[in-house]
Amino acid sequence: MKIVDARVIVCCPGRNFVTLKLTTEDGLTGVGDATLNGRELAVASYLEDHVVPLVIGRDARRVEDTWHSLYKGAYWRRGPVTMTAIAAVDTALWDIAGKALGVPVHRLLGGRARDGVLVYGHASGADVDEAVRAAERYVALGYHAVRAQAGVPGLAASYGVGRGDLSYEPAERGLPPEERWSTEKYLTSVPRLFARLREALGPDIHLLHDAHHRLTPIEAARLGKALEPYHLFWLEDPVPAELQDGFRLIRQHTTTPLAVGEVFSSIHDCQTLITEQLIDYIRTTVVHAGGITHLRRIAHLAELYHVRTGSHGATDLSPVCMAAALHFDISVHNFGIQEYMRHSADTDRVFPHAYRFADGMLDPGEAPGLGVDIDEALAAEFPYQRAYLPITRKLDGTIHSW
Ligand code: KDG
Ligand code: MG
Numbered sequence: 001m002k003i004v005d006a007r008v009i010v011c012c013p014g015r016n017f018v019t020l021k022l023t024t025e026d027g028l029t030g031v032g033d034a035t036l037n038g039r040e041l042a043v044a045s046y047l048e049d050h051v052v053p054l055v056i057g058r059d060a061r062r063v064e065d066t067w068h069s070l071y072k073g074a075y076w077r078r079g080p081v082t083m084t085a086i087a088a089v090d091t092a093l094w095d096i097a098g099k100a101l102g103v104p105v106h107r108l109l110g111g112r113a114r115d116g117v118l119v120y121g122h123a124s125g126a127d128v129d130e131a132v133r134a135a136e137r138y139v140a141l142g143y144h145a146v147r148a149q150a151g152v153p154g155l156a157a158s159y160g161v162g163r164g165d166l167s168y169e170p171a172e173r174g175l176p177p178e179e180r181w182s183t184e185k186y187l188t189s190v191p192r193l194f195a196r197l198r199e200a201l202g203p204d205i206h207l208l209h210d211a212h213h214r215l216t217p218i219e220a221a222r223l224g225k226a227l228e229p230y231h232l233f234w235l236e237d238p239v240p241a242e243l244q245d246g247f248r249l250i251r252q253h254t255t256t257p258l259a260v261g262e263v264f265s266s267i268h269d270c271q272t273l274i275t276e277q278l279i280d281y282i283r284t285t286v287v288h289a290g291g292i293t294h295l296r297r298i299a300h301l302a303e304l305y306h307v308r309t310g311s312h313g314a315t316d317l318s319p320v321c322m323a324a325a326l327h328f329d330i331s332v333h334n335f336g337i338q339e340y341m342r343h344s345a346d347t348d349r350v351f352p353h354a355y356r357f358a359d360g361m362l363d364p365g366e367a368p369g370l371g372v373d374i375d376e377a378l379a380a381e382f383p384y385q386r387a388y389l390p391i392t393r394k395l396d397g398t399i400h401s402w
Contacts, residue, residue, distance in 0.1 A: 001026060001060045001100065006052040008034070008044050011379035013346035015171055016040045016387055017318040019374050020047055020088035024060045028099050031374055032091030033287040033321035036084045037171055038389045046085040050074075055089060061100070063093045067293045083265035083290045090291025091324045091370070098369035105324070105370055109296070109331035116361030117329040119313075119340035120145035120208055120233075122168050124161045127151055128193050132200050144360035145206035145233060145337060150193045154185045157390075159212045159402070168341065169315055176388035181400050183215060187223055194230040206233040206337070208259075213237045213401040214392075217246035224254030233337065234259040234281050234310065240401050241269075247278035259283050262312035266290065267298045274302050281310035281336050287321040288312070292328055299332045308336030315341045319351035323372035326355050326364035338362065350379050 005023035010016065018034040034043045051070065058066060070086045071077065098105040106112060121138040123146045125131030131150035138146045149160030157179045162168035190209065197207055209232060215223065220238030227235065236259040239246045250258065259281035264270055265288055273279045282302050289295055299309050309332060311325045322340075329335050340362060343351075354371030355364050365371045392402040 001028070001096075003055050003058050003060050006055050008047045008052070009374060009376060009379055010040065010044050010384045011350060011382045012385045013350045013379070013382040014344040015169060015315060015347070016384055017347070018044050018088075019318065019320060019379075020092055021374065022055065022060065022089070022092040022096065024096060028060070028096050030060070030092035030095035030099070030369065031320050031372060032088035032095070032291070033318040033324070034084055034088035035287060035316055035318055035321070036080055037316035038387065039081065040384070042081050043084045043088075046081055047088060051085055051089060060093055060096045063090065063097060063293060066090070066093060067291065071290070078266045078268065080263070080265045080288055083294075084288055087287050087289065087291035087294070090293050091286060091320065094292050094324070095369040102368050104364060104366050104368060105292070105327040106331045106364055109292070109327060112330050113333055114330060114335065116359075116363050117326050117335070117338050118145060118360065119143070119338045119357070119362050120147050120206065122147050122149070122160070122162070122341050124149045124168055125151065126161060127153070128196050131193060132196050135197055135201060139201060139205060142359050145208065147208040147210060147339075148193060148197055149210065150189065152182070152185050152189045155180055155182060159214075160210055170389055171316065171387040172390065173385055173387050176391045178391050178393060179402070180395055181214065181392045182395050183219055186214070187219060187226075190223060191226040194227055194232070198230045208233045208236065210236040211238045213240040215239055217249040220246075220250045221253035224250060224256035224258075227256050228254065232256055236260065236283070237262070241273070244272050244278070247273060248276075251278055257281065259310050262288070264289060267294065267301060270298055271301070274305050274307050277305050277307070279307060281308055283310050283312050285312040285317060285321065286324040286328060287317050292324055295328055296332065299328075299334060303334040308334045310336045311338055313339035313341060315343055315347075319343055319347065319353045320370070320372050320374070323353055323355055323364060323370040326362055327370060330364055346382065350375055350382065
């Protein structure tokens with residue numbers, strides 16, 4: 001089953017997406033997400049210039065062999081650009097494998113291990129009142145888990161705070177906007193938000209929060225302790241994870257569960273955090289961590305250490321990634337939760353998909369393959385637009401992690 005065509009499609013139905021589409025000699029097609037927010041064209045070039053010539057003529061059935069050939073064959077290993085490109089090929093091959101056998105991909109991954117995929121939505125507001133109202137809207141929509149972010153008094157813009165609807169999109173057209181940050185103001189405001197949320201929503205709704213890599217370990221420890229009375233499902237990205245020793249310090253101080261990994265691209269990025277049980281949830285996802293093949297390896301390692309999965313699922317991961325994530329989520333034993341930010345109506349039209357939301361859960365469906373496609377004619381109506389994520393500075397002008 002030779003691959004005879006490989007196309008890289010870049011489109012912007014509200015935000016930029018890069019999609020790889022493979023076609024086999026018998027006319028089967030498979031799609032893979034290759035979107036790396038703010039650096040999209042680097043992955044498109046990696047695929048077009050270096051990977052497409054390698055996959056044409058390969059046997060589409062050799063998923064594992066293709067993964068290792070692209071990983072080991074490049075000599076230069078890991079990194080988000082490389083691993084996103086490999087993920088796109090891997091995802092498309094799993095899609096083809098399912099279609100060739102007439103079964104959904106989750107059947108090839110061991111079948112359904114649960115009834116549905118628990119997801120969390122994004123509630124945010126300019127202040128605590130608005131964020132609480134947004135969380136109540138999610139609960140009314142049937143969500144059992146809600147991530148909450150609120151504007152920090154004294155700061156003009158805050159990470160995770162959207163523009164009044166149910167979605168949040170940080171990438172801005174043109175050059176990156178700059179935001180200001182104060183750790184002191186943030187640490188004072190977050191416990192107030194969660195006190196109000198527990199009061200409003202009661203004890204059963206799962207509450208999550210993303211610190212977005214902005215704290216030092218001792219600051220994160222203070223936040224984790226302050227949030228203990230509100231029993232969060234997780235505190236995400238408390239510190240930048242390059243220095244993983246920081247997590248040991250946080251762990252010594254708080255029982256608030258920790259999640260990390262959306263910027264990781266390889267099992268080697270998570271190995272210490274998992275094997276030393278320094279985290280509770282690993283957030284690597286299909287598109288940025290080498291595809292379904294590599295994500296399963298990470299999940300199987302994590303299973304041995306009581307670490308569960310919680311894949312990244314922001315709007316910059318296309319519906320192709322979301323579909324692949326759901327086949328993984330429903331089949332892997334140590335699944336924890338899946339992030340679910342609803343895509344725009346235009347994005348949903350460009351990427352028709354079989355997955356459906358009901359009662360706080362997503363289901364990947366039973367369509368052969370991944371159950372997702374790209375409407376290329378429609379995609380062509382939404383050409384690429386330069387866009388960047390914001391840059392953050394402290395109040396005195398020093399650059400800080402966004
Ligand atoms: O591209 C960056 C976003 O995906 C990221 O900021 C979203 O942190 C995020 C999350 O948890 O969804
Ligand atoms: Mg995050």
